[in-house]
Amino acid sequence: MATMLAQQLLNALSLGSIYALFALGFTLVFGILGVINLSHGGLFMLGAYAALFFLEAHWPAWIALPTAILVTGLIGLLIDLLILKRLRRQQAPHLMPMIATIGTTILMTSLAQGLFGAESRHFPLSFFDNASLTLGSLTLPYAQVVIILIAFGTMIVMGWLLKKTRLGIALQAIAESPRAAALLGIPVERLFHLTSFLAAILGGIAGILVGLSFNAISPFMGQPMLHKGIAAIILGGLGDMRGAVLGGLFLGFAEVLAVTYLSSEYRDAFSFGLLFLVLLWRPQGLFGATHVRSA
C-alpha cells in the first residue's frame, strides 16, 4: 500500500515536472515578450522528433539529445526573427502573434507527419528498459528518476538565471516595461530573441522527457500539451514563473490522482474541472497577483 502510494507520488512528480518545464517556457515568452506563443506545443513536439532523428542516425544519446534541444532552441529563435519580430515592429494587436504561431505549429506538425509518419514512434533507446533503482522496499524506475532530475535541474538553472544574474534582472525589467528597460541601455530586441531561444529549449527538453517517459511520440503530441501549459500558467497566475512551475506540478498531481482513484478516461476532465473550480475561486490563479504591465 505504502509502496503503491510512493509509486503514484513519483508518477505525479515526473509528470508534473514535465508540465512545469513546459509551462515555464510558455510563461517566459508571455511575461517577457508579452505574446502568447501558440507554437510552444509545436516546439515541444519538434524537440522529441529532433531527438528521434539524431538517435536513429545512431548518434550516442549524450550527443543526440543536447543537439536536439539546441535545434529546437534555434527553431524557436527563427520563429522570433521571422515572425514575432515583424509583428512587434508593426505593433500588431495581440491576436496576430497567436494566429501566426498557430500557423507555424500546423507547419511543424505537417512536416513531422510527412517526414516521420502519423503513427506514434519511440526512441531507439534500450538504456531505460526495465532498469530501476531499489531503495528499501521501493523500486524507482531509472527513467523516471532521470526525468525528474533533468526537469528540476533545468528549472533550478532557469530560476538562478532569472533571479540572480544581471541578465535575469534585465529580463525582469523588460517583463515590467520594455520601454523603461530600453531607456536603461538594455538591448531589448536582443533579449527578446534570447527569451524565445530559451523558451524553445525548455519546450524541447519537455518533449524529449515525454518521449522518454511514455516511450511514445507523435506529431500531434503538441496540442494536448499546449492545453495543459495554458492551464498551468493560468493556475499559476499569468506571466509568473514560479506560478507556472507550481501550476504544472499541481496539474501532474491532479492527473495521477484522477487516474488512480477514478479512471484514466477522466484524467483530463478531472484536471480541467479542477482548473475551472480554482478559477471560480481565484480568478487571478492560485499563486499570482494580477499581472500588470506598463507600456
Add this chain to the structure above:
Amino acid sequence: MPDKTLTNPELLGIHQLVVQYGHVKALRGVDLQVRQGELVALVGANGAGKSSLLMALSGLVPMQQGQIRFGGADITHWPTHRRVQGGLVQVAEGRAILKTLSVEDNLRLGGYHQPSGTDLQEIYQRFPILKKRSRQLAGNLSGGEQQQLAIGRALLAKPRLLMLDEPSMGLAPRIIQEIFAIVHDLHQQGMTLLLVEQNVRQALKLADQAYVLETGVITLQGAAQELMHHPGVLAAYLGG
C-alpha cells in the same frame, strides 16, 4: 551675465525633426542644439511635444524626418540601447522606475552596459536615502525618492548628456526644490543637461540656454536670462 558655454563645441544637434502619431503631428521641424557643459531648458505647455522630442532622441518614437547628431556622430538610425551606451541618457516623464525590482537592482540596471558596479557607492553618497532603502521594492518609494532613484540610475549609465523630462512633476514644493538643487549641482559639476519643465521660472533660472516649444514648433530661443524677461514668455508662462 554672458553665457560662458556659448563657445563650447556642440554635443547634440537636432535638425528639422518631425514626429507624427497617425494624423497627429507632434513635432513639425524642430531644430535644437546643446553644447558641451550647457544646461538647456525646453519649456512649453502640456501637449506641446516636449516628451515626444526626448523620446525621439532616445529612439523610442519613430521620426518621419530629420537628423540627430550626438558627439559628432549621426545617430538618427541608432537603436535605443546604443544611444544610451553612447551617453545619451533620459530620465523619462513619470520616472520609469521598475516597481517590481529592488532599489539596488534598479541602480544596477542603470549601469547595465558598465558592468564594473564600483560607482554604486558614489550614488549612495550623493543620495543617502537610496542606500537606506536599497533592499526595498522601488515601487514603495515616495515620489521624491523615486525621482532621486531615477536620476541616480541614469548617472550610473555615465551620461554625456542627461535629459530630464519634468523631474518636478507631481512632487511637493519642498521636494521640488531638492530636485532642482540636484540639477543645479550636476550642472556645476560639468554635466551637460537638457531639462524639460513646466515649472518655467525655475527652469529658466538654472539654464544657460532655453527653447520654447508650442504645438510642435520652436517659437522662441535664446539665453535663458533673456527669455525670462521676454514679453511673450512673461505673458504665457510666468503669469505676466
